[in-house]
Amino acid sequence: MSFFTLYSRVLGQLKPERTLAIILTLANLGVAGLQFVEPIMFGKVVDTLSSAARHTAEEVWHESFHLLGLWAVIGVGGILANVLVALHSDRMAHRRKLAAMAQYFEHVLELPLAYHLDTHSGRLIKIMLQGADNMFGIWLSFFREHLSTFIALIVLLPMSMFMNWRLGLVLIVLLVVFAVLSILVMMRTEGAQREVQEFHSELAERAGDALGNVGLIQSFVRLALEVQQLGQVMGKVLAAQYPVLTWWAMVTVLTRAASTLTVITIFTLGTWLFLHGQTSVGEIVSFMGFANLLIGRLQQAMGFANTLFFQQPGLNDFFSVLDAKSAVAEKPGATELGRVQGHVTFENVSLSYGDKQAVTGLNFDIAPGSMVALVGTTGAGKSTAMALLHRLWDPQTGRVTIDGLDIRDVTLSSLRRNIGVVFQESTMFYRTIAENLQVGHPDATEAELIEAATLAEAHEFIMAQPNGYQTLVGERGRTLSGGERQRIGIARALLKNPPILILDEATSALDSVTEAKVQKALSALMKGRTTFVIAHRLSTIRDADWVLVMDKGRIIEQGRYDDLAKAGGAFTGLLNRAG
Ligand SMILES: Nc1ncnc2c1ncn2[C@@H]1O[C@H](COP(=O)(O)OP(=O)(O)OP(=O)(O)O)[C@@H](O)[C@H]1O
Ligand SMILES: [Mg+2]
Structure with a gap:
């Protein structure tokens, strides 16, 4: 985005409060x-004084x-008005900053999983905080300084010409010098500054990644190495930043020098004009006031240009995240899916992750309320098939329907309300156990949570926690064991009470005694719901109505459990090997 487009986009963020702005x-x-x-008053006072000899x-x-007196009234009134205006602009800037963060946050959470797999959360957080901070600074200085500088420039120049x-011509030459130098240096250093920003993002990404994997770092004794690698990125930041700083320092020196020369020129020219009777001392004094104002303003304007220049790459990042489109965008006019029966079909569904074919030509038709088992070697595409069902991705070919409706024609939220998912790794918020249970059903009562x-099979261990249901689990639930997290994941799905359920290795982290107990709960949970169970332990899918055997992204066998068990094909082989 160019300098001016970016600037107007930043100011455009104030649009929701257009009238006030x-x-x-x-x-x-x-x-x-x-x-x-x-300066006009000053000149008049000087003229009054210098003509004093001719008056009483x-x-x-x-x-x-x-x-x-007039000067004082205008001065004090101006200060008052200034403070009032500044106060309101500051408040608005604070409000808009939080609003921009909220907008970014909501947008980022809506972006498809594919986007998040490619973009580290550390980077996204940095872009949000930095972008909001930078915009805040620009809004503040827009109201505090940019406007008056802008006005000063467009009024002072013609006015000085008129005087x-x-x-006046001397001042115009100075303006041109400022503009040309700034533009030249910006063009010269733009690429380097973009690089600096990229390294800064990398820094945030690395730091975030390391903090999220403290356990890994400590157990593999990578502390020194991680710090060293962070240091290397920092080195790259500085190496890219130094030349840019040198260029800007040079511009500052040159423009300051030009300003000094200008003042000297005005004095010299003024003296000559005075000697030839073409100006008064008062006019020269007024003019010097003007010149000083103008030079101050020019230097300020260059300061803003400089600040915006350094923030440009970060702001561009901010807006490009905001502009990122959801790959599973909702169709305009998508309908609300009510509570479904749970009739699920896949018609010739294929998906590749980039070049990598993940699932190919999936075809199946599942009657409402059935229990379906997905089996197959690791990497066969089972989780991918289920990701397509709750629309983490859209298939490249074919379609997925629920109760006969293409899931791309319904709203994402209504689709996902109908589907409950329990993963092998139940992710958790850094919140209390109760809040983690309530994610799918925010109004659940305490009695419902306990039920x-x-x-x-989670109530007992929850009660054994220091604060029971109000115990705070660590980041990502790390103060709980894998099996405990998994049971919370199951309880969460129970509370959500969806007509379609996906259990992706939902009991794999449990010991066989607990698993048998949880299995009972799950069997109860599955009643009346279409359930997809992915399990490596075949004992857990004995009650399945339908079995899909997958291999290398394809369904190589499907049928009723008993039929497949006897058919002598891949599934019979799996059962025999499982013993
Ligand atoms: N986000 C992704 N980007 C790229 N490739 C992926 C992604 N997710 C999965 N894959 C690849 O797609 C293939 C199918 O993965 P999938 O997770 O569906 O297998 P799975 O049958 O669930 O395996 P497992 O039993 O180990 O869970 C694998 O080769 C995997 O490496
Ligand atoms: Mg899987």
């Missing part, structure tokens, strides 16, 4: 206008008193 802009412009009064003391006092066009936990 416009009022504040106008008020700021008004306040900014007051700044020109000062009383006249001089009278005149000065009026001028100074004295010869002196579900009891069915899932």
Whole structure:
């Protein structure tokens, strides 16, 4: 995104409070206008004083008193107005910053799993915090400084031309010098600054990744190595940043030098004009006031350009995340899927992850309420097939229907409300056990929580925790054992009470005694629901109505459990090997 597009997009984020933003802009412009009064007043006072010899003391006092009084009223009034406007702009900037973060957060959570598999959460968090911070800074300085600088530039230049066009020309030359130098350096350093940003993101990504895997680092004694690798990235940040800083330092020196030269030129030219009777001392003083204002403003404007320049890559990242589209986007006019019967069909469904074919030509038709077993070697595509059912991905060919409706024609939330999933690894929020149970059913009462936990054989161990249901589990539930997490995952699905259930290795982390107990709960849970069970332990799928045997992404056999068991094919082979 170019400099100006980016700038207007940042300001565009204020749109939800458009009216207030416009009022504040106008008020700021008004306040900014007051700044020109000062040099004019100053010049007038000087003129009054320098003509003092021709007037009586009383006249001089009278005149000065009026001028100074007016000056004071305008000054104090300006300060008051300024504070009021600044206060409101600050509040708005704070509000919009949080709103921008909320918008980003919601958008990122909506992005498909495929996006998150490619983009580390550490990077996404950094982009959010940095982007929001940068926009906040730009909004604040837009109201506090940019506007008055902008106004100053567009008013001061013509005004100085009007006052004295010869002196005015000097200022215009200075403006051109500033603009040309800034643009040149920006063009020169843009690529390098983008690189710096990329390294910064890499830094956040690495740090986030290391923090998320503390156990791995400690057990494999990788501490020194991780720190060293982080240090290497930091080295790359600095190596890319230094040349950019050098260029900008050079611009600062050159523009400052140009400013000093300008002041000297104005004095010299002013003296010459005065000697030739073409200007008064007061006019030169006013003009010097103007020149100083203008130079100050130019330097400020370059400061903003500089800041925005350094923030540009980060802001671009922020907006490109916001612009990322969901791969499983909802169709306009998608219908709400009510509670379904659970008739599931796959019609010639294929999916590849990039170049890698994951499942090919899946065909099956499952009657409502059936229990389906998916078996096959690891990597056969079982989890992928189920991911297609709750639309983590859309198939490249074919379609998946529930109760005869293509799942791409219904809203994602209504689809997912109908499907409960229990994984081998139940992920957890860094919240209490009760909150982790409630994820699928936020209004569940305590009695309902206990009932579900009891069915899932989880109540006992939960009560053994220091604070029972109010115990905080560690990040990702790391203070619980794998089997405990899994039972919470099952209880969670029980509470959600969906008509379609996916159990992907849901009991694999349990010992055989607990598994037998949980199995009972699961059998109860499966009644009246279409259930897909993925299990490597074939003993757990003995009650299946239908079996799908997968291999290398294809279904190589399907049929009723008893039929397949006797058929002498792949499934019979699996059963025999399992003993
Ligand atoms: N997000 C992904 N990106 C790329 N490849 C993937 C992704 N997820 C799975 N795969 C690949 O797709 C293939 C099928 O994986 P899938 O998880 O469906 O197997 P599975 O039958 O569930 O295996 P397991 O029994 O080990 O759970 C595997 O080769 C796997 O490496
Ligand atoms: Mg799997």
